[in-house]
Amino acid sequence: xGILAQLLAGLVFGLGLVISGMANPAKVLNFLDVAGTWDPSxxxxxxxxxxxxxxxxxxxxxxxxxLFAAAFQVPTRRDLEPRLIVGPAIFGIGWGLSGLCxxxxxxxxxxxxxxxxxxxxxxxxxxxxxRWLATRAPAIPSPSR
Amino acid sequence: MITVFTPFASLVGGAxxxxxxxxxxxxxxxxxxxxGIASRLFPPYEDSGLAGRIAFLAGLVLxxxxxxxxxxxxxxxxxxxxLPLMAxxxxxxxxxxxxxxxxxxxxxxxxxxxLSPRSxxxxxxxxxxxxxxxxxxxxxxxx
Numbered sequence: 131x132g133i134l135a136q137l138l139a140g141l142v143f144g145l146g147l148v149i150s151g152m153a154n155p156a157k158v159l160n161f162l163d164v165a166g167t168w169d170p171s172x173x174x175x176x177x178x179x180x181x182x183x184x185x186x187x188x189x190x191x192x193x194x195x196x197l198f199a200a201a202f203q204v205p206t207r208r209d210l211e212p213r214l215i216v217g218p219a220i221f222g223i224g225w226g227l228s229g230l231c232x233x234x235x236x237x238x239x240x241x242x243x244x245x246x247x248x249x250x251x252x253x254x255x256x257x258x259x260x261r262w263l264a265t266r267a268p269a270i271p272s273p274s275r
Numbered sequence: 276m277i278t279v280f281t282p283f284a285s286l287v288g289g290a291x292x293x294x295x296x297x298x299x300x301x302x303x304x305x306x307x308x309x310x311g312i313a314s315r316l317f318p319p320y321e322d323s324g325l326a327g328r329i330a331f332l333a334g335l336v337l338x339x340x341x342x343x344x345x346x347x348x349x350x351x352x353x354x355x356x357x358l359p360l361m362a363x364x365x366x367x368x369x370x371x372x373x374x375x376x377x378x379x380x381x382x383x384x385x386x387x388x389x390l391s392p393r394s395x396x397x398x399x400x401x402x403x404x405x406x407x408x409x410x411x412x413x414x415x416x417x418x
Binding site: 169239241257 | 301336367369400
């Protein structure tokens with residue numbers, strides 16, 4: 131049941147991306163292009179999404195536990211660190227170059243545009259690299275090699 | 276390229292994205308951050324949630340197929356055909372989103388709803404970086 135619910139959540143998420151226009155990189159790039167062919171749609175997507183999650187998360191987290199899992203796994207850290215500047219800056223440059231962020235990169239697969247098909251393996255490689263690098267830190271001398 | 280401003284469709288679509296995030300939290304107890312879900316397809320595996328992550332991503336991939344089947348109309352999408360640029364962008368998006376603990380969904384939608392200071396900073400930085408990148412690419416080079 132849990133896996134079925136996750137499939138459904140992914141479907142609804144993807145439906146939202148398609149209906150909102152965010153599955154189209156041109157719309158995303160035009161939101162970012164304030165000085166040119168500006169399309170404010172993305173702000174309305176954010177507003178709609180945050181309005182629902184702002185209320186929905188509070189209702190859900192008031193319950194003792196999720197339906198198909200033992201406990202909620204919600205981030206608790208509130209401290210700031212350099213990674214919160216460096217990572218998003220790198221991500222933002224890639225997003226601005228392509229108009230694709232991770233969600234739309236997945237919904238774009240079925241339409242099989244060459245640019246999207248090149249983007250996906252590169253994105254996954256970047257993710258794997260960041261995960262690998264994150265597990266290496268902090269710099270403790272590695273035992274017997 | 277000019278795109279049409281779609282306030283109503285974007286608001287409804289955004290609400291669906293929010294609904295999906297609430298659904299995921301209510302059922303699996305997890306935050307709907309796409310970079311977090313996708314990057315955990317790779318080791319190290321910290322839990323047994325791999326099958327669920329694959330199911331969620333499969334839903335994302337299937338959504339446009341269902342929309343096309345239901346409406347009979349093609350989905351409008353313009354993706355750059357500059358393949359070296361798209362490969363470089365993919366690397367940057369993948370690395371940066373994981374290094375920064377999230378992307379547009381995890382920080383931008385879920386984190387802001389939780390009033391997380393970390394997500395507020397991250398969202399401001401990636402919006403600014405993306406906006407400046409578009410400014411340079413579209414208006415700064417040979418303009």
